[in-house]
Amino acid sequence: MTEAEIRGSTTIVELLKRYPDGRAARLMSDLNWACAHCGGAFHEPLTMAAKRHARDPMAVLHAFRALEQGGPSPDQVEAARRMVE
Numbered sequence: 001m002t003e004a005e006i007r008g009s010t011t012i013v014e015l016l017k018r019y020p021d022g023r024a025a026r027l028m029s030d031l032n033w034a035c036a037h038c039g040g041a042f043h044e045p046l047t048m049a050a051k052r053h054a055r056d057p058m059a060v061l062h063a064f065r066a067l068e069q070g071g072p073s074p075d076q077v078e079a080a081r082r083m084v085e
Contacts, residue, residue, distance in 0.1 A: 006065045008047035008057060015046065015064060023067050030077050031055070031063075054083045 003018065015024040028034075033053055044052070050060040056079065063080040066072035072080070 006046070006061065006068075008061055009045045010064075011043050011045055012049060013042050019067060024064065027063060027067065027072065027077070031060070031081055050080075054085070055080060056082065056084050 006015070006018075012028075018024065031053070033049065046061060046064060047057040050057040059076070059079040059082065063072040063076045066076055
């Protein structure tokens with residue numbers, strides 16, 4: 001059984017469960033998100049978390065999707081870290 005593609009509605013807790021090896025938690029740390037440790041945002045969808053942290057939701061989504069292929073690349077992380085208005 002293959003897992004469904006990571007979507008904007010995928011929650012923080014779903015990402016953490018999907019990558020028990022810590023890849024998702026490390027990416028959240030690289031993005032300066034405390035989501036892995038924040039009880040209030042634990043069930044928040046990925047794109048909502050991106051907006052709350054003033055990040056481009058699509059760039060964040062691409063970075064998390066890249067985990068499936070051994071990524072994200074440094075450029076993808078940088079794009080996801082970039083603050084937007």
